[in-house]
Amino acid sequence: MTNVLLVAHGKLATEMKNSAEMIFGELPNFYPIEFLKEDGFDSIKENALNILEQLEGGTLVVADLFGGTPFNACCGLAMEYPEKGIEVLSGMSLPLVLEVAAMQHAKAPQEIIDYLLSVCANMVKRFVIEEEEDEF
Numbered sequence: 001m002t003n004v005l006l007v008a009h010g011k012l013a014t015e016m017k018n019s020a021e022m023i024f025g026e027l028p029n030f031y032p033i034e035f036l037k038e039d040g041f042d043s044i045k046e047n048a049l050n051i052l053e054q055l056e057g058g059t060l061v062v063a064d065l066f067g068g069t070p071f072n073a074c075c076g077l078a079m080e081y082p083e084k085g086i087e088v089l090s091g092m093s094l095p096l097v098l099e100v101a102a103m104q105h106a107k108a109p110q111e112i113i114d115y116l117l118s119v120c121a122n123m124v125k126r127f128v129i130e131e132e133e134d135e136f
Contacts, residue, residue, distance in 0.1 A: 002104045003055045003110060005048060007033045007074055008064035008092055016097050029055075035070045044073035052077065052101045058085035060109040062100060066090035087113055097125040 004027075006013035013032035021027055031051045035044055060079075063071035067122060071090050078086040087109035089096075096116060103112050 001029060001057060002100075002109050003057060003059040004030045004100055004104060005033060005051060005059060005074070006030060006062045006092065006097065007015065007035065007044065007048065007061055007070040009035050009068065011090070012064055012092070016092060016094065020097045020101050021092055023098060027101055029104065029105075030101070041069055041073050044070050045077055048074055048077055049081075052084055052086070053083070058087070058090065058109040060100065060112055061088040062092050062097060063087060063088065063090045064092045085109065089113055089116065091120070093123065096120070099123075 004132055006016050008016070013034055017027060017030050017032045020030070033044065033047050033080075034052070046062070061074040063074060065071060071088065074086070074088045077084075078088050099116060099119070100112055103115065107115070
């Protein structure tokens with residue numbers, strides 16, 4: 001089973017887990033980490049490390065923004081603790097989190113990331129109103 005850390009600005013990580021649980025039911029191995037105004041780089045690392053120390057197996061971190069503080073802090077942990085098998089992904093969205101929830105029991109973190117990268121273009125859709133052609 002893959003452990004999942006959801007790490008994001010504000011309360012997005014907590015609400016993302018809550019939204020995913022509306023669809024999947026309880027997700028006990030999903031751990032939200034909030035990044036609030038009073039927090040900093042070190043507090044994100046500390047909060048994530050406290051969770052990681054209690055977990056066994058690989059962990060997938062889903063962060064909101066590439067290059068943002070939550071993402072960078074978790075990349076730092078992945079580099080400092082390679083033995084923990086931490087994989088970090090940015091671009092958190094509900095479709096992405098739902099895909100992770102669907103695969104968490106059967107796939108390792110790297111397998112989940114490989115799959116997500118192969119289908120990510122399908123997660124963003126544009127609504128287009130087709131104009132009717134005039135018939136003469």
